[in-house]
Amino acid sequence: MTTDVRYRPGGDNSVLKLILHGLYKNRCYWCRVPKEYNELEIDHIIPRDASKDRLAEIGQELHLAGPLDVHDPGNLAPICRPCNNEKGAVDYTGHARILVLLRNAMKLAPRVKQNVLRFGATSGLAKALLKAATADLAAQADRELFLMHAPSIAQRLSLLGYDLDEISSYETVEVASASLGAIDFSVELSGSARRAWVILSDVCGATWRDLLDGPVDDILNAVKERALNELEVGDEVSSTTSEVPGVDFVQLDVNHVKFEREGDLFEFVVEGMFEVGMSASVARSDDRGDGLIYLNGEVYAKGTYWIGLVWDSADEDLQVNDFKVEEWSPEVLIYP
Template structure:
């Protein structure tokens, strides 16, 4: 299987490609960000495959795509749930952060998707049987009964290969309150996702049952800090642009934000329990810009759009002598940062 072979096939069997895309996108719908099963997802063409040659040229220019951009390549494909796919139809959500974010992420994952599909293609017959299990529709009674009867043996066999190999991710949502600030546009954060393996779930239980901490109370101020960090970093990115002339940026407004906590670890240091949170963010921000004119005799108003992704972390300490729910929470720190800036 060559790199060119890994692409969407109209009317063909795309189950392997769909499985790999879902894995690379961490089993989430790229639009709503919620975990989804194989049977509740489809492969979405970010730039619709129905586009004419003229529409595709416009899209390539709008989203800074390469001339070799292939509509059916993994760089234009992502898993989407049934509901979001119906809502999206053949739209590209012009100017929306979801499209900038998705295209940027798909481009980064392209090589990994191709490599994983090639590995599967050179695998054994067992790979195909396991794919059938992943694709099984558990809404069917007999299929579900068979899965519940025999799947535990597969999980046990996997566990025997090594500690942690049979671990699994569970997903929870923590609802936060509306946030207000003079420095940024009022936004409502519908939830923060907790996507945790076994150790993370244990840490969350300790926080709730031993430390008496409510996750919403703990996460609310840290998400507020993260928002301010994002806005300051975006403003810096805009004002770092000096060609063709220098830019001054106003406060950036957030129009889309997804936050997921992926690990919660804990250590005991007498007489303190220290918890370390690590997560990721996807955001889309817009800012008003002022740029010096080329001839230097005035200024012109511009608008900046930026899609950002990255990771962040913070710590929380609980003393054994402290009251229930009383934690010393450290500052939020951005660990990784990637941005795609567009000035119009």
């Protein structure tokens, strides 16, 4: 097998796609919704038809050794078909979100290359694993056959010491936001988090909407406040914005639940991640200092949050008692 790991136009990219699927936690990188292997395609973050001059320019912007190689894993990510159609061949390089996604792909690239080479698609076992992982289970008979024999594979994994409890379960939950309407949360739980959720739902009678309908706006407002501050600081030039940043897109995940009990009180903490893109009009002094110029401001941010809840078993009352946005990693662009 060649040691040159890259996308091959017109060639077999199934192993590369499988590795990308796993490293991106079975999600489309654009909408972050969990997807089956066959629902995904390989996306070129910077379009493959970008001009040589543009690729050289991007290489300089990202401090690469040369022009960006569009087929290198550092420019590849798994994307679902609807998102790929939406994104198209547009060069979003000037957008804060694309810069973050491209840097993330470049960070993952060494692992992508290593895992593709380790997979060794020429071996019998590798071929069987690839076929099982990529099988189209749309047909009822194929799905039934897969489910019939899956427990024997799970049993073998257990005998090899693999903790099956750490395999994640996925769920998409729609919650209501006063400012944005319906928002989807992607819930991914495993191990102790899944067991804590069973207590929260079965014992306390909670649903995800009970927990998230209120806090979602608290989280968004806290994020908007931070984004406003980022735009006012801008690129180290004093700026002001006369409006609260508008939310262009938001993606919210729940990935952990934990609890403690003290007498009749059950205390829960729901933890998750967010990605959000926001924009606003930015004003700053002109070069003469006697007037204002108006620019476009854009913030793309990733971070974490937690929500604290208390359930009193004496009166069966579940209340949200606290929330906090913690990690905050923004990318800010201000442009004409």
